[in-house]
Amino acid sequence: MKKAVxxxxxxxxxxxxxxxxxxxxxxxxxxxxxxxxxxxxxDAWFTTGMTLDLSKKExxxxxxxxxxxxxxxxxxxxxxxxxxxxxxxxxxxxxxxHNGPTLVCIEMKDTVKGVIIKLTETGYPDSNExxxxxxxxxxxxxxxxxxxxxxxxxxxxxKGDF
Numbered sequence: 001m002k003k004a005v006x007x008x009x010x011x012x013x014x015x016x017x018x019x020x021x022x023x024x025x026x027x028x029x030x031x032x033x034x035x036x037x038x039x040x041x042x043d044a045w046f047t048t049g050m051t052l053d054l055s056k057k058e059x060x061x062x063x064x065x066x067x068x069x070x071x072x073x074x075x076x077x078x079x080x081x082x083x084x085x086x087x088x089x090x091x092x093x094x095x096x097x098h099n100g101p102t103l104v105c106i107e108m109k110d111t112v113k114g115v116i117i118k119l120t121e122t123g124y125p126d127s128n129e130x131x132x133x134x135x136x137x138x139x140x141x142x143x144x145x146x147x148x149x150x151x152x153x154x155x156x157x158x159k160g161d162f
Contacts, residue, residue, distance in 0.1 A: 012099045013126040019119075019138045023145040026114040027152040033086045035152060036106055045151035046144060046159060054083055062093070067159070086110070097133055099125040117145060 025032055035041035039050040042062070049063030062076040078093040081103065088107045094100030102123040109116045119141055124130040150156040 014122075015124045015126050015130055015134060017134070019121040019134065019141055021119045021138075021141045021145055023117050023149055024111075024114050025117060025149050025152050029086045029108055029110040029115045031152060032108055032115045032117065033089075035148065036108075037083060037089050045147055045157045048159070054080065060091075081105075095133065095137065097125065098129060099127070102137075117148075119145060 035044065037052065037054055039047075039052045039060075042050040042052065047062055048065040048067065050061065051063070052060040057080065059077060059079050062078060063074075065073045067073070076093055076095050078091045079101075081090040081092055083089045086108060088105065090103060090105040092101040092103055095102070100123075102121050104119065104121045107118045107120075109118070121137060121141065124134045147158060150158065
């Protein structure tokens with residue numbers, strides 16, 4: 001009789017440093033929230049075929065077709081973690097990692113000067129790949145929030161200007 005061999009892999013160690021990006025946007029908080037929680041909102045300034053519908057409470061996809069100077073076409077699956085009207089939206093996604101997912105949290109705070117958006121992303125694996133993606137996504141989220149600011153404040157979308 002053969003003995004059953006039980007193997008367990010060690011949990012993936014995670015980098016204990018989050019990405020954190022903040023931006024002030026001069027727009028009504030309802031507009032900011034709607035832009036960040038609907039397919040139409042994301043597609044207006046950043047994606048090209050997003051499948052987000054919070055009312056269905058199901059997984060969604062970020063979709064980019066011919067995006068950027070390198071004309072990248074890709075899809076990234078995501079899963080809603082939580083949301084609260086005009087306050088926050090969070091999701092898990094696996095943007096190019098073998099040991100994902102990471103958690104993206106977008107907090108919105110209405111102030112007299114405008115809406116402060118604080119985006120954090122956590123959970124990158126402590127590996128060369130994880131470190132490279134952390135750096136890549138740090139700059140990517142900074143760029144994304146800048147594009148969001150242009151769109152919401154000036155109605156400028158640069159997504160076709162590559």
